[in-house]
Amino acid sequence: MDDTGGIAKPDATPRKQSRAARRQQLIEATIETIATQGFSRTTLTDVARQAGISHGLVNFHFETKERLLTETLQYLAAEYRQNWTAALEAAGPSPAEQLDAVLRADFDPRICTKPRLSAWCAFWGEAQCRPMYQALCGSNDDDYTRTLESICARLVAEDGQGGDPVRIARVLRITTEGVWLDMMTMTEPYSAAEAMRTTFTCAAAFFPRRFDENGLLCRE
């Protein structure tokens, strides 16, 4: 009767599911609902329907709606952070390799999906007046910003071309955010590949000996 959703795995009985799995399922449903309905029109009934469960269960796992939303933002922030830190650790030791890895990480198909970008955008819009959201977005960005600044400082020192690494790092971070926003707000957005090329075009403008529009130049 209600097996239309197909969200839950058909093999497991939907009756009993582990607490952690249900919570993650509800968070994913929240991201999806915010993306399609918008933040202000997201109701717990919508989230529950998206997850294929009754709406009363949302309050069973998350005590309030506010808690569900906060944990969803925490989930997104942790996912984002984990993505670029993993990319950074997997990269080589040179600052150019690390910058390439960090910038590229933002376009990972696991996190650069339309529902996730939409949800980020919605939380940003509400963050201005909610200290909780602002702190979650801010502390996350702080770490990212510091890392980017450190990499840019080493790159500037290597190249000896001058330039303020703080400001360069800011432009690079902002450019990535901007192409994300474009993919959300434009009626006919360009592709994720073109978005990444735009970011690297910006990196190439500051470090022309290390980057071009496709990313890190081969060592020579």
Add this chain to the structure above:
Amino acid sequence: MDDTGGIAKPDATPRKQSRAARRQQLIEATIETIATQGFSRTTLTDVARQAGISHGLVNFHFETKERLLTETLQYLAAEYRQNWTAALEAAGPSPAEQLDAVLRADFDPRICTKPRLSAWCAFWGEAQCRPMYQALCGSNDDDYTRTLESICARLVAEDGQGGDPVRIARVLRITTEGVWLDMMTMTEPYSAAEAMRTTFTCAAAFFPRRFDENGLLCRE
């Protein structure tokens, strides 16, 4: 003998106020309310209280809440558009002068205020799932984007340094949007002056013979 002409102040007890004035007053109150309460928590009662009038009057001037919000976005979009087009017309004929004027216009203290940036941010967050909002933001951006692309194309041709003007224009537009977002979402944002310097640092990276971090270089 009574003070007929003495009641020039309309703010004392403005029983009767022109339709246009009240509408603009309500729109300004809406911007303020969205900035302080957030989009999802903005109620008509809040807007009316902000404007100092009864909440029933909101429906008298704007038939629905949705219409009030839409007209507020239109108001912001028209104001933004008028600002950069006026700056462009006042600028000199050379593409470098025009780029300087257009980029500088975004930091005009009339539109670069915290309530307005917050309201823009809130509408962006909701635009993803509302065609009306997306069209209003989009059509506005389209014109701005095309103008910026045209200016950049002439600059690239003048300098003969190569580079894709579309992508350069995109980075410049995105950088401006990005520093705006920073001033909203960061817990300790930098100043508007530093924001403008960041934008011009980006312009200088692409056109080093024409710009530095403070804007257009003097002709020599």
Add this chain to the structure above:
DNA sequence: CGCATTTTAATGTACGATCATTCATTCATA
């Protein structure tokens, strides 16, 4: 220039819809 009438801005109460939250109950699993 006064007085009556119409028009319209403005108020506040009331209604109906929506939605988050609670809870008694059901059901699967150990």
Add this chain to the structure above:
DNA sequence: TATGAATGAATGATCGTACATTAAAATGCG
């Protein structure tokens, strides 16, 4: 049987909208 996940109806609060009403300005008329 005991435990806790899951349901869905009931509740209470919030909020947008409609409307009856009031009062001020505009207009018509003598």
